[in-house]
Amino acid sequence: MAILLTRESRVIVQGMTGNQGRFHTGQMQAYGTNVVGGTSPGKGGQRIDGIPVFDTVSAAVKATGADASIVFVPAPFAKDAAFEAMENGIKLLVMIPEHIPVQDAMAIVTRARDLGVVVIGPNTFGIISPGEKTKMGIMPNHIYQSGPIGVVARSGTLSYEIAFSLTNAGLGQTTVVGMGGDPVVGQNFVSVLEEFKHDAATKAIVMVGEIGGSAEEEAAEHIKRLGKPVVAYLAGRAAPPGKRMGHAGAIIERGRGTLESKEKALTAAGATVVTMPWQVAEAVKKLV
Amino acid sequence: MKQYEYLAKQILASYGIPIPPGRVVDTPEDAEAAVREIGPAALKAQVLVGGRGKAGGIRFAQNAEEAKTLTKAMMGMDLKGYTVERLYAEGKLEIEQEIYISVTTDGNTKAPLIMASRAGGVEIEEVDDREIVRRHIDPRVGVEPYFGRELAAALGLEGTLFKEFSDLVVKLYRIYRDKDAELVEINPLAVVKGHLVAADARLNIDDSAMYRHPEIQRVDEGSVLEKKVQEIGLAYVELDGDIAVMANGAGMAMATLDAIQFFGGRPANFLDAGGGASVEPTAQALGVLVSMDPKVIFVNIFGGITRCDDVARAILQVKEGVGIPVPLVVRLVGTNEAEGVRLLAERGIAAYSEMAEAAEQAVKLAGEGR
Structure with a gap:
């Protein structure tokens, strides 16, 4: 048993083709996480370590049935990534980046409350x-x-x-x-x-x-x-x-x-x- | 990033909030000219510390001659560890009443919080809770004029002040939003001849949002050493002990200071080497610790993203470069621990695996402890 994150969670990685995203996707898979896809605008169609990459969260969710997302994009783009995830039905959102402007974090957390999304972070392990x-x-x-x-x-x-x-x-x-x-x-x-x-x-x-x-x-x-x-x-x-x-x-x-x-x-x-x-x-x- | 009072006031003024006439001065002659122009003035040291009035950082000049003398005395003076490099000469106000108002982010409710009180002024922190009006703002809704009117009513303001205050609340929230402020505060918001004027102002901008505010002036804070480490991109604070400390992660760095104190030692600094610092910045940070001339250097690493072998390489780079002339205690566990420990052992440095043991040893080597 566990809280919030279980074996059933189907996980996508936003910003999967970056250094951090790629490395930690591998680490998560090695641990046993069910990583079903990733996003990287303009790189849809590729595969990384066998995992399909999509241009948008919308496409990723449609193809994989993902319900959880971990975000690795640079801080200035984090708010956009978070909203993209939430508006496309992601229910567990892990925000890794640090230095996200506080007002962006506030907007994310407020929207999450409205939609019943669990946000972990930002600036979290x-x-x-x-x-x-x-x-x-x-x-x-x-x-x-x-x-x-x-x-x-x-x-x-x-x-x-x-x-x-x-x-x-x-x-x-x-x-x-x-x-x-x-x-x-x-x-x-x-x-x-x-x-x-x-x-x-x-x-x-x-x-x-x-x-x-x-x-x-x-x-x-x-x-x-x-x-x-x-x-x-x-x-x-x-x-x-x-x-x-x-x-x-x-x-x-x-x-x-x-x-x-x-x-x-x-x-x-x-x-x-x-x-x-x-x-x-x-x-x-x-x-x- | 904190803004000097005069910079904060420039921004308030650009949003239409009334400020007293004033000018930045950095020589006695400047001050003389300023007072000749604006009349009797307050000379306010532009430093980023609170309580500057009580510490002698605000003086009043009745005339130009006095302004010159006072400025001579104030320039270069030490104010709670900060050197006064410029003053703000501001027309003296006949204040009838002092109001407090601020907008800040409340981390608990995760929403903007506006606070106001009719008991403004230097003693605001001592004011009874019942005299402070607090209202959270729904960030989706923001502050419409009615919100300002309700706040003015809650403070019991009437007539002109009611109107001016309602209007000011809207502007203050706009500044908070537009400028990514952590805090925008007017204290006192003075009543002069029946009108509101921002007699003092504070504006702290969210460091993480500075990238989208090229219009905001970068203000340097801290000591020379602190700036040096911050340039490397690491968090650093000077303390007054003699055991220099480096750890990875802010929580871990704090826990390391706690551990040193627990065994009776005195930490010389707080240094967060970051969650995943590579060899070069780690070596630079270590170089800074060496330059502090401490009694002992204590490196406490739990490698997650940080790799123990990188830390070991950084240590050896400094040891074989500028040298480490004081005892070094290293605690190294986590990612690539075996490799890191082996690299150090090859050069005669034995790494600890237990934090408690390592901290106790560092304190012992500093000749302190219980």
Whole structure:
């Protein structure tokens, strides 16, 4: 079992003929992802590693029945690619590129809500469901293993660190979700926790957060009603104060966003909060 | 990218938002001439830090002579780590009331957020929540004039101010949209002789959107070293410790600082070598760390897209080029780990695989720790 991404997902790759797109298409196939096609305007009709390339998402969907797409196009073209996917019936959209303008991300996420599309990212490593042997993303294949732990993270490399430590401790994962590091992303801790709540195979959840914003505080409210144990690790204990956005940031956050505020909220909600990444696996072991 | 006040005000003015008469000055003689022309003026340091008034970055000149003297004193002064290189001489205002207004992006609701208060001014962050009006904007709908009227009504404005404020809300949102702003803020939005005028302004442009705004001036921020690393395309922040740090990924870099502090050490910097930096930029970044003259250099890599053998090659390139005269601690796991570890071992560098062990060793070599 897994959340959001399963073996049934039929995946296309937007921007498949670029360096990144081509490399990661191979990696995804090697992992077991059902990649049914790709797009690259002007290159329709070609095949890459046996996978058909289409000029448009419309043609790709028609020919393959794809319902999920992973986007590798350069940031200035990402909004166009996302809308093309959504308007053509794609229901799971993974946005890999970083440096997508925030207003573009906002437009994508707003449209996604209207259409019931799940957006992962932007600026994410993607999503992987080891139990289903499928992934949409750029994470290294070998560090995951199937098991009962759900992982949701804001940042990529740090989540690799933690997923690998879980794997080494014999704690496999149902699904690992990278929400993305940008100010506006499709998912938040609450939406992903809600998915894990309804996944019978997920017995415990690891949250990897960091300073800034108030996503962790909001998640805390949700954890109280989750009915599954949560271990949280938040990075940024020693980090310099984040860039302040005039007074507006301070007024929005009102004391939220600091590590103390987040850890306090999570602890009060019943989560186990650890202070260093290498303490996560041990804390999870105690709970399952 | 933050904009200086005078640049922000130029943009406000181009959208028809009233600003006080003002001029950029960078010599005492300039200031003298400016005040002769616009009368008694505020001399405002153009630096990208908040709270500049409280730190002595805003002074008032009654006449041209005074402007000259004050400018002499202010130019080159240090304001919270920033050197004052130019001032903005702006006609002194008889302010009757101070209003706060901003448009920003709320990451939680994923929508633009407009905030306003009649308790504007320097103490806005301390103002009671109930005195701040917050309205989210549906980006599909935007801000039509009625939205401005409703906001003006919510603030209890009347007559001329009601009309001027409603109108300003529409313009401010247009700036936010047109310029890809992360933040556009007027504080205070002053009431002078019964009319609104933007007495101070902030405008931060989304860095990711700068490519589509050739009309917006590029503003340099940060120290010389910070700019140097940013030119390589990596994220870097100076700290005041003595263990230089390089990690890949922002979260990982933060966790690395945390680990150093956990064992009692003090990190000298934050350096995110990126999710997939190749040999050359990694070597350049490492070169910057060497030039900082730290006690220890700690490289913490979990290779995903980043390949461990590339990192190893970068380390060896620097070691055999400019040299690494201080102890080096390397933690290397992930993609192409075996090759990376072997390359380093050939040249006598033993890589760690556990982050905790490596961090503890770095702290120990710096002569710190518990």
